[in-house]
Amino acid sequence: MKARYLKRATLEELREAVPDSLSVYRTGSFHYLEADSSKHFQVNFDADEAKIALFKTPDHQGELFEEHNCLTCYEALPGLTPYEARDERLWAYLTHTSLLDYTRKRWPIPDDDEAAVNQIRQHFFGKDKRAIERDNGASRLWWMAFLCQRATTFDVGRASSAPLSIRCARQHH
Numbered sequence: 001m002k003a004r005y006l007k008r009a010t011l012e013e014l015r016e017a018v019p020d021s022l023s024v025y026r027t028g029s030f031h032y033l034e035a036d037s038s039k040h041f042q043v044n045f046d047a048d049e050a051k052i053a054l055f056k057t058p059d060h061q062g063e064l065f066e067e068h069n070c071l072t073c074y075e076a077l078p079g080l081t082p083y084e085a086r087d088e089r090l091w092a093y094l095t096h097t098s099l100l101d102y103t104r105k106r107w108p109i110p111d112d113d114e115a116a117v118n119q120i121r122q123h124f125f126g127k128d129k130r131a132i133e134r135d136n137g138a139s140r141l142w143w144m145a146f147l148c149q150r151a152t153t154f155d156v157g158r159a160s161s162a163p164l165s166i167r168c169a170r171q172h173h
Contacts, residue, residue, distance in 0.1 A: 001049055002045070004047070005043060006033065007039060011088065014096065018117050022120075025120050025124070026109050030096040030097060031097075045077070045080055046077075048078070052094075055069055055102045056069060057106070069141050070144045071145055074142055074146060085142055088127065088132060090139075091125075091137075092124060092125050095138050099137060103123055103138070107122075107137065122135045
């Protein structure tokens with residue numbers, strides 16, 4: 001299927017409604033974003049839904065599956081360019097739809113409402129370049145894999161005990 005972006009007005013409505021939508025973020029669904037074509041638009045590159053379905057959610061033993069999810073995210077969006085990857089509307093669409101369960105489990109939403117609003121805005125959105133690369137629940141995975149695949153001496157698919165971000169950084173020093 002073609003990748004989808006939230007329409008700008010929908011993105012801003014979601015962002016503004018976070019304080020009033022905490023119950024939806026905690027346990028509900030944003031299925032209307034997928035069902036209502038007035039909320040999103042398709043772009044000219046594919047999003048492999050079968051790959052996206054392979055995301056692993058963190059488990060109760062503390063395993064985050066970062067390496068697996070970096071590769072899965074990168075491979076699920078094979079035509080994505082760095083320019084397109086800077087667009088918050090793509091990542092907000094994914095974190096509110098296909099990757100909602102993953103994002104909730106990776107960054108559990110606090111019981112405290114003020115902390116919850118901050119957590120949601122940080123990991124379900126990504127207002128600037130740095131937030132897209134570092135904080136958004138999905139984009140950070142794509143960016144890490146993208147940066148690591150550029151290092152020719154680095155085997156992106158090789159797992160080790162060090163976090164992927166540290167392994168990637170070591171390759172550049």
